[in-house]
Structure formats: C-alpha cells, structure tokens
Amino acid sequence: MLKKIVFSALFIVFITGCTKDDICTEETPKTPFLIIKFKSKVNPLLPKEVSNLTVTTIVNDENIDLYKSETIDSIAIPLNTQSNTTNYLLIKGNTSTTDGNTDVVTFNYQRDNIYINRACAFKTIYRDLLILEIEEDNWINEIEINNSLIENEQNTHVTIFH
C-alpha cells in the first residue's frame, strides 16, 4: 500500500515536472482585432462587398497594407496597443492602374491590459470606441458602432454602410 502511494506520488512529480505553461500557444485568445462588416446603404440588412478594397495604416511613417485590392464584405484589423488612436485609410476601387477613393477613418478608444497566463503574459482589450471620419468625398455613407467594447472576435464591432 505504502509502496503504491510512493510510486504514484513520484509519478505525478515527474509528470508535472514537464509543464506546458512555458509556451504561449497560437490558440490562446490574444489581443482582439476590430471586426468590420460592410453593408448596403440602400438595404441596411444586406451585406455588400467593397470592390478592390485596400486597407492601410501608417506605423512610424511607413504605410502597411492589411488588405490589398480585395473585394470583400468584412475585414478584421488590429488596433494600436500603445496609443488610444489608430488611423486607417480605407481605399475603394484601388487597383494597379487606379488610386481609388480614399476615406480616412480614425478609431479612438480606451485600453485595458488583461492578464492571460505565464507564457503569453497580457493582452489588450479596448472600450469606449469612437469613430471619426475626416474625408470630404466619401464612399462611406454611414458608420455604426455595434459594440464599443472590443474584447473578443466573436461579434461584429462596427458596420460600415456604403
């Protein structure tokens, strides 16, 4: 009996000795992206693709394209975890031959850093989302915030009508 207890205890010691919590795995929920859906301004219930959409942000004076000339009805874009503002250029009809129509959209928010685990450390969630649109000649008709709290990627946060 005693031997059994001792051996099972030693066994557990060796098993737990190799811990899996030293590696941050891909499946771990990370800082969420902002989910944007595009819908028709004529029929607000209908998803509507944006033709040749290019999504660009400027980081350290460098243009980064998250989407390049894609015809899609939804996008997922990251927000800056070091600032309460992220600017995006949403360019419609951007192809190799035409520049397209550029709308500048500014996302303002508050940030909270949330502990995940030992290996992954922290993630950021965003709250109190506010959106500003600067451009005059807009292809975007209206922007609606569906969820001003961005803590996961399960729901749509923003709907853009065009």
Add this chain to the structure above:
Amino acid sequence: MNKILTSLFFIKVLLLSCYWGFAQEIERTINDTITKNNKYGLRVGADLARPAISLFDENFSGFEFMVDYRLTHRFYIAAEYGFDQDNQTESNLIASTKGSYFKIGGDFNAYNNWVGMNNAIYVGLRYGFSTFDQNLEEYTIYTGDSTFPGTMVIDPSTYKGLTAHWAEFIFGIKTEILTNLFLSINLQLKNKFSEDVPENFYNLYIPGFNKTNDYSDFGVGFGYGISYLIPIYKK
C-alpha cells in the same frame, strides 16, 4: 544450531519487512535486553538545498528551518518554517515574489531499523501556509500581429499580503551520519486548495509551494536537510 536460528531470524525479518508490526514482535521476544535502544527527542535542522541554490541562482534566495519530535516508535510530528524570494523572468513578463511559509504535519517511518540504528525511509503529510507579496515589473502585450507587435510595458504593481494554503505529501530518507546528526533528502508533492489571486494577475510563485502551474493546483519541491537530534529519553 545457533547459527541456523540466527539466519532463520534474518530471513524472517527480510520476508516480513512489509508487516513491520509482526517483525517488531519477533525482535522484542528474542532480544529482551535491547528494548531501551530507541532515542526519543527533538530534532532540529535546516535545509541545505535552498542556500545552495541561492548561491548559484541569482533569481532565488531562501532558507528553511525544520524540526520534528518523535511521538511513538514510528510517528513524528514535524514542522518547517522558511522564507523565499524568487524572481520570475519569463519570456514575456518579469515578476518577483517574497514571503514566508509554515508547514506542519507528521512523518511515518516505514523503515525497520537494525538494532541501535536510527535511519528512516518515511512518508509525511503537511498543511502548508504562506504569506507573501508579489511584484509585477514589466510585461509584453500578446498581439499575435506584425502591424502592431507586442511591446514591453513597464508598469510596476505590487500585490501585498497575499496568502495561500496547500496540502503536501512528502517522501524521504534520513540517515544518521554521525551520532545524533542526520542528513535527509525528500521529495514533496503539493496541492493548493486556497489562495488569494491578485486582481488581473496570478501567483506565479508561492513561497514554500514553489512554482505554480497555470493548468493545475499541483506543485513540486525537494529538500536536502541536515539536522541534529537532541535526545530526551530512550525507550
């Protein structure tokens, strides 16, 4: 004839070593004159592993005192008191823990000693309690994205007066290397059942419990102790 009797006795002792009670009975009936050879007393000591690790590992320093008192032939009450300081330098965060702990319980010696010897192969149980402070120094935001890669955030925060409770199973060996001086080595398996988890953080290390695990309440440890027996009476 005598020789045969003696060897028969040894064979019996070996065969019946699991049934220690029975074996002991034989011992007593045959050796009437040596019944007062078991020392009872208070054994005090310190853990050698923690100061040794403190020397080599700049991220750890600790010390532990240990004491046990022999109650019966096989049962001892035992307690440990210690303090730990541990820095956790993980790939994505830097934190530190500082605090003290107290463990109390008992040991059961499963080893049948030869006459006049005081060695032990023992199992023990402890209740462990720790009070400690945690410091979070800096951490990385996990974005999983190259547009805004995770950056180190230096945001020191202190969580004071945390406590944790755990149960512990110990398996160890004690050897008398000189009269009344013992060396011991043991393995500890711990299971925490209660702790103060800091808000928006976690107890990465608990003094006495050692490193925690994100996915279970188990902890492991070992000890390498030296102790001195203050004999009080013989039985």
